[in-house]
Amino acid sequence: MSTNRPDDLPVRRIDRVLAFMALGIAVLSVLCFFAIMISTAAGMQHADYATGIWPVVAAIPLFGLPIAFALILVLLIMSFVRRGKANGRA
Template identity: 85%
Template sequence: MSSNSPADPPVRRIDRVLAFMALGIAVLSVLCFFAIMISTAAGMQHADYATGVWPIVAVLPLVGLPIAFLLIVALLIMSIVRRGKAGRS
């Protein structure tokens, strides 16, 4: 089955933007999570996380992963609605 079959509606710009935003936020959150794990394993003390960029690195996985999940759900809903409209016409 080819990816550009006549039954498939064209991919819109908003779909691509949502997909890349979700991917980018998820990757950045996972990288921050690994940075925290590596710094903890390297012996960094808890007090060092209160200064510099570390507060942002610590909070980003807590906020970024749910946002990426919601973007993926929105993309899925938009895709289902788009395919439903294309199937009816």
């Protein structure tokens, strides 16, 4: 049974791009967070996090999760505005 109604709005490209960007950034942030947790549990010293790629791995969750949250909010607002305009015309 299909739930597509004829009055459903099509998914725009910008909606799809925002959704995949938010998902990708969130997944990358969570993976970096788990990498830090695993390396800490494996016994890495705190001084080792100041060199190499670890500063970038530590910064990605700090910035990535708020950016992903903001992208999801933008996507929701755009969707509500578009649905409101479509319902106003009907």
